[in-house]
Amino acid sequence: MESDLRFLEIGVEGLFCKGFPKQTDAFSTATRHYSHFGRPPLSPAALWKISQRLRRQEYDLIILHPPQYASWHPRSFLNMVKYWPLSYPLGLFANFAFNFMRCVRHTPMVAVDTLDSFGIGRHNFFCFDRCQAYYKRELPADNWRVFFSSGHRNFPAGTFRRKRRYLRYIEKLRPIGLGVGDFSQELQQKLARVPKTTDIFYAGTPNSTVRHKGIKQLLALRDQGVRVDIPDAKLSREEFLERCAGAWLVWSPEGFGWECFRHYESALAGTVPVINYPTIERYQPLEDGVHCFLYPIEGDGLQKVVHHALKDKQRLMQMAQAARERVLQYHTYRGICRSILADVFPQRADRAVAAAA
Numbered sequence: 001m002e003s004d005l006r007f008l009e010i011g012v013e014g015l016f017c018k019g020f021p022k023q024t025d026a027f028s029t030a031t032r033h034y035s036h037f038g039r040p041p042l043s044p045a046a047l048w049k050i051s052q053r054l055r056r057q058e059y060d061l062i063i064l065h066p067p068q069y070a071s072w073h074p075r076s077f078l079n080m081v082k083y084w085p086l087s088y089p090l091g092l093f094a095n096f097a098f099n100f101m102r103c104v105r106h107t108p109m110v111a112v113d114t115l116d117s118f119g120i121g122r123h124n125f126f127c128f129d130r131c132q133a134y135y136k137r138e139l140p141a142d143n144w145r146v147f148f149s150s151g152h153r154n155f156p157a158g159t160f161r162r163k164r165r166y167l168r169y170i171e172k173l174r175p176i177g178l179g180v181g182d183f184s185q186e187l188q189q190k191l192a193r194v195p196k197t198t199d200i201f202y203a204g205t206p207n208s209t210v211r212h213k214g215i216k217q218l219l220a221l222r223d224q225g226v227r228v229d230i231p232d233a234k235l236s237r238e239e240f241l242e243r244c245a246g247a248w249l250v251w252s253p254e255g256f257g258w259e260c261f262r263h264y265e266s267a268l269a270g271t272v273p274v275i276n277y278p279t280i281e282r283y284q285p286l287e288d289g290v291h292c293f294l295y296p297i298e299g300d301g302l303q304k305v306v307h308h309a310l311k312d313k314q315r316l317m318q319m320a321q322a323a324r325e326r327v328l329q330y331h332t333y334r335g336i337c338r339s340i341l342a343d344v345f346p347q348r349a350d351r352a353v354a355a356a357a
Contacts, residue, residue, distance in 0.1 A: 006058060008050065010101060011065025013114050014039055015179060019337035025050070025059075029067065029098040031079035031091065041094040054104055061344060062109040064101055064131065070123035071096045102126045110344055113137060114178055116256035118280070120146045128169040132344055135176035138257045139281045143173050174343065175283040179333040180264045187241070191269050194245035198229040199310055200274070201247035203240055204262070210253045210276050210297055217302040218251065226306065244269035248316050249293070249309060251302070254279070264331045267291065267323035272316050274305060284330035284339070291323035 017026035084091030111127035250266035
């Protein structure tokens, strides 16, 4: 029956196990210890049970989370030694067992790549051959660039872009978001009571040139009388959200990738994110001037946008509400799962999505 949809999730990250935990069997194949992810490893016993269930076609959809490095890459082995010191053989098996999915037939399958990198390694190309769609978080505006130094030895130019194999791959690429968890009702009520005491808030590590340049502009804004909140120490998640709620704006620049949890967590906390112009194709994007503010990284673009935004506090309140509603609809784990189901099962989208509710 449609109401009995079952999902199998295999790989580095987890999505359906967070969106639809009761309907999902999830197993980790990450090089980091499975206790870090809260999911059991793909052990020999688990692989045997999965193979039997697949043979009986008990799953409606398989979700693969491709690894950044191939199982046989030296980095994979080194991480095993680092994170699996007492259970190295189990971790090694789980990491290699991901490749078992190459052999699976008949069950619909999708790949969900939420890694920081804009590229797709050659070891993950089998996902294009087996999957109905390949969802990628950092999908370059020119999708062909995912094959930089993997499908092509350098930049994929004209001849490469006419090859039938890679044209098929390109057709399967889709943007996807990171996903955030729903806030508890208690936390929502707590954040709603936090007064606006600062103009713009930022907390993060300077791990990109965008952040390095932006910090200087935030300090310049402070000198100009703007109330800027930059904590000196690392914050707990709850304190981070409270500081977000207490600001009219939250600066949310890209880090290792453009897509960032802060874009959506700040919206759920009741404030408006300020984000540098995107470098990727986005999934259900927050719109400039409606849900967020986008700014150019050149010159004093950040300062100009912040000054302009702070002139109309009533508008900021409306934008924060619109941003929160959009995140709740599309960017929670369950919202992203629903979008994937509607994409994978277009002929029975409404029933499939309702069944997974």
